[in-house]
Amino acid sequence: MPELPEVETVRAGLDALLPGRSVASVTYNNEKSFPNAPSDVNVFLIGASVTAVKRRAKVLLIELSSDYSLVIHLKMTGQLVFIARDTRFGAGHPNDSLVGQLPDKSTRVELSFKDGSKLFFNDQRKFGWVRLVPTAEVPNIDFMRKVGPEPLDPAFTAEVLASRLQRRKNTSIKAALLDQTVVAGIGNIYADESLWGAKIHPATLVRDVSNQKLRTLFTEVQYVLRLAIEKGGSSDRNYVNAEGKKGSYMSFARVFRREGLPCPRCDAIIIKIRVAGRGTHICPREQKLPKIH
DNA sequence: CACTTGACCTGTCCGC
DNA sequence: TGCGGACAGGTCAAGT
Numbered sequence: 001m002p003e004l005p006e007v008e009t010v011r012a013g014l015d016a017l018l019p020g021r022s023v024a025s026v027t028y029n030n031e032k033s034f035p036n037a038p039s040d041v042n043v044f045l046i047g048a049s050v051t052a053v054k055r056r057a058k059v060l061l062i063e064l065s066s067d068y069s070l071v072i073h074l075k076m077t078g079q080l081v082f083i084a085r086d087t088r089f090g091a092g093h094p095n096d097s098l099v100g101q102l103p104d105k106s107t108r109v110e111l112s113f114k115d116g117s118k119l120f121f122n123d124q125r126k127f128g129w130v131r132l133v134p135t136a137e138v139p140n141i142d143f144m145r146k147v148g149p150e151p152l153d154p155a156f157t158a159e160v161l162a163s164r165l166q167r168r169k170n171t172s173i174k175a176a177l178l179d180q181t182v183v184a185g186i187g188n189i190y191a192d193e194s195l196w197g198a199k200i201h202p203a204t205l206v207r208d209v210s211n212q213k214l215r216t217l218f219t220e221v222q223y224v225l226r227l228a229i230e231k232g233g234s235s236d237r238n239y240v241n242a243e244g245k246k247g248s249y250m251s252f253a254r255v256f257r258r259e260g261l262p263c264p265r266c267d268a269i270i271i272k273i274r275v276a277g278r279g280t281h282i283c284p285r286e287q288k289l290p291k292i293h
Numbered sequence: 294c295a296c297t298t299g300a301c302c303t304g305t306c307c308g309c
Numbered sequence: 310t311g312c313g314g315a316c317a318g319g320t321c322a323a324g325t
Contacts, residue, residue: 277297
């Protein structure tokens with residue numbers, strides 16, 4: 001599922017719902033989804049309360065009063081859905097429709113709070129995980145040490161993007177954009193969307209992309225990510241936010257999953273190809289491979 | 294070191 | 310309706 005805009009949408013939702021709630025119990029049915037020592041869970045999770053919900057790259061960080069954090073990666077199909085204790089809040093409560101729907105067969109972790117509300121970690125494909133880590137140690141996790149800058153951070157500029165992409169100068173621009181050590185948070189949807197915006201063929205080698213195109217790409221990356229956050233992310237298949245609702249960016253997508261439909265700029269028919277081992281959507285008229293001599 | 298490919302899982306869709 | 314294969318929004322570990 002989730003790239004930066006989806007994870008950010010979940011983060012914002014959880015940050016409005018969780019702080020102040022204290023954990024009563026946790027159950028899980030899959031060791032890989034919750035690879036934590038029971039002794040740590042008993043001491044640092046049970047009884048702790050949520051202080052804040054943060055995000056770095058595609059990783060969610062639920063900070064606890066015990067100075068531990070739940071570090072969560074949703075990978076392809078992970079969901080985090082919060083449900084209040086029952087429907088007695090009355091019609092219109094955001095989670096009314098979900099009461100009784102969870103847990104289901106893809107529920108991997110169920111976190112119960114003392115007030116009766118629950119947080120469900122659902123993950124059809126079991127790639128995702130929830131790890132309990134000392135908050136001070138979070139920056140030392142392998143992934144955190146290696147991950148690149150946040151693309152919407154004010155310190156992230158066109159020059160920073162260009163210079164970091166050059167670390168992968170002999171690979172395709174799409175593979176470089178997807179590389180989390182180059183820049184954080186971009187996945188298959190927003191790579192395709194921003195390369196279309198910059199009119200760059202995704203298979204172009206980084207070294208063959210002009211400085212001018214790289215500047216345009218920087219602008220497009222930020223535009224696409226900001227728009228997607230505003231729209232609550234993309235729900236192509238599994239993604240839902242903290243209230244179990246889908247995001248609407250897919251109806252604004254220009255190329256992703258639009259093969260066979262006209263390019264919004266030039267009406268040429270969008271095609272789907274394979275680049276960097278991933279399904280890739282392009283306008284064949286506007287995104288051409290440069291001729292190399 | 295840089296780069297590519299397969300593996301991790303379950304579910305769905307598409308062609309025969 | 311069934312069956313096999315390809316594919317799905319992400320990362321790792323291996324291989325070259």
